[in-house]
Amino acid sequence: MQPIQPARGTRDLLGEEQRRHAHVIETARRVAGLYGYDEWVTPIFEDTRVFSRSLGETSDVVSKEMYSFPDRGGDSITLRPEGTAAICRALVTNGLTQSLPQKAFYAGPMFRYERPQKGRYRQFHQVGAELIGAAEPLADAETIALGRDILRALGLENDVALELNTLGDAQSRADWRAALVGYFHEVADGLSEESRKRLERNPLRILDSKSPADQALVADAPLIEPFLSEPARVFWDQLRAALDGFGVSFRHNPRIVRGLDYYSHTAFEFVTEKLGAQGTVLAGGRYDGLVADMGGPQTPAIGWAAGVERLSMLLDHAPAAPSGIAVVPAGDAAEAMAAQVMQTLRAAGLRAEMAYRGNLKKRMERANRIGAPFAVIVGESEAVRGVVQLKNLADGTQDEVPIVGLAARIAGACSAR
RNA sequence: GCGGACGUAGCUCAGCUGGUAGAGCGCCAGGUUGUGGUCUUGGAUGUCGCGGGUUCGAGCCCCGUCGUUCGCCCCA
Numbered sequence: 001m002q003p004i005q006p007a008r009g010t011r012d013l014l015g016e017e018q019r020r021h022a023h024v025i026e027t028a029r030r031v032a033g034l035y036g037y038d039e040w041v042t043p044i045f046e047d048t049r050v051f052s053r054s055l056g057e058t059s060d061v062v063s064k065e066m067y068s069f070p071d072r073g074g075d076s077i078t079l080r081p082e083g084t085a086a087i088c089r090a091l092v093t094n095g096l097t098q099s100l101p102q103k104a105f106y107a108g109p110m111f112r113y114e115r116p117q118k119g120r121y122r123q124f125h126q127v128g129a130e131l132i133g134a135a136e137p138l139a140d141a142e143t144i145a146l147g148r149d150i151l152r153a154l155g156l157e158n159d160v161a162l163e164l165n166t167l168g169d170a171q172s173r174a175d176w177r178a179a180l181v182g183y184f185h186e187v188a189d190g191l192s193e194e195s196r197k198r199l200e201r202n203p204l205r206i207l208d209s210k211s212p213a214d215q216a217l218v219a220d221a222p223l224i225e226p227f228l229s230e231p232a233r234v235f236w237d238q239l240r241a242a243l244d245g246f247g248v249s250f251r252h253n254p255r256i257v258r259g260l261d262y263y264s265h266t267a268f269e270f271v272t273e274k275l276g277a278q279g280t281v282l283a284g285g286r287y288d289g290l291v292a293d294m295g296g297p298q299t300p301a302i303g304w305a306a307g308v309e310r311l312s313m314l315l316d317h318a319p320a321a322p323s324g325i326a327v328v329p330a331g332d333a334a335e336a337m338a339a340q341v342m343q344t345l346r347a348a349g350l351r352a353e354m355a356y357r358g359n360l361k362k363r364m365e366r367a368n369r370i371g372a373p374f375a376v377i378v379g380e381s382e383a384v385r386g387v388v389q390l391k392n393l394a395d396g397t398q399d400e401v402p403i404v405g406l407a408a409r410i411a412g413a414c415s416a417r
Numbered sequence: 418g419c420g421g422a423c424g425u426a427g428c429u430c431a432g433c434u435g436g437u438a439g440a441g442c443g444c445c446a447g448g449u450u451g452u453g454g455u456c457u458u459g460g461a462u463g464u465c466g467c468g469g470g471u472u473c474g475a476g477c478c479c480c481g482u483c484g485u486u487c488g489c490c491c492c493a
Contacts, residue, residue, distance in 0.1 A: 005466095005484070064418075065491075082493080110493085115418080118486065119493090126493060194490070202491095210489080258492095269493090280493060307493035330451045364453040372453095379451065393453065 009122025019319045020312035025107045028127040031150045032105040037129055040104040042086040048076035054085040054262055054293050065112045079111035083128045083305055091132055092296035100133025119278035119310045130303035137235050140266045140286060140302045141242030147282045147304050148248050156314050160270045160281055165256035167267050168224055168232040176227040187217050204257040223254050235265055262287040275310055282306035324351030326367030330360050330379035338378040348407030374410055
């Protein structure tokens, strides 16, 4: 019989990989807490309209990458491809548009039907932060600072660089886009085949094309700055000043555009050179129209999402596996006593384990294998005297210690190490 | 969705111009009846991803398929 494999683009997370993931998520959650964020947990699937309405009909995410299917009632359901739209939907459905601003942190699986690669899976995991109800550049700067601080807390500060751009407000963006389309039409003969298609569907995307031929033409493409409206220009200036205030350094990259339609003003990416084509590690921007798309009032918002898989791969060291105290009965008759001792240790907050079978030698081998710092050897002759053998597995020393106070003794020794 | 590479033991891999499969690590058992690590002796690894084809004979060649991987598209 052939073993059944995990579905394409999905995988199991255990051991070291699981610890890396957990460390990324816990770090992000903790730092977001310092910034005043609460965690929101929204459903893993939603009414398809939550995404089709918000992401823009032209984006590939909607046109071919969503996991959508009809449920038994005939409604179209979609496994969430990203987090922001659902957060906005939750804001509206819970009436929180009446108590702004809201700061939402989230972590969990997302789903996109695409060709898997390293660091890109059909089920992948993101952490994200959304600040809803603040229109000031100060909010953008603080949100970006949060991302930077999480990366810093993960020890990745030197591996990533922040690239920043403005997309202007709706009018600025429309004017700039028209100019871009005009320019690229003029030089269309020199564009790559892909970019000629993009010119019809999603012209902004030509700007970050990887084709060298495109890059040469992009260099002379009109920049957005002349098209910025006065308010958009002021916003852009204030944002950069505010980032200085938060001590966040960045590089202006006029070619950054965001893939999803709902962004305006601020767009940013933390990128790394270390992951090949999957170099964007944390990215986001301002999306002032999205809450209204969800049926709420016009509400400004700024946020980002980060890929947990990609961050995990960048981590220098996986967090160490936890190790517990090995409780070892000397002989079957001591097992009950050993179980009691083990429960005492657990009650004192210590991780403790006992093998289910094997003689003393076998169980000592296992104690060594699980990386236990100490073995507590429970023998019949000692047990009647209320003592056990406490063996330090690092240096091989062994003491007879009373069961009363054993947990405190071990805890003290562990913290002293 | 498009193009390239790769699938051999639990893991990392070797396997000659086609001749019935190997190493290291790990695992199991003994040397040690109440003491791990080091050492030592022995043992089991497996439909060579799967299906078809060529051949007297296929891990090796051909086709298909599934999976992984590197890029493209897109995107975190």
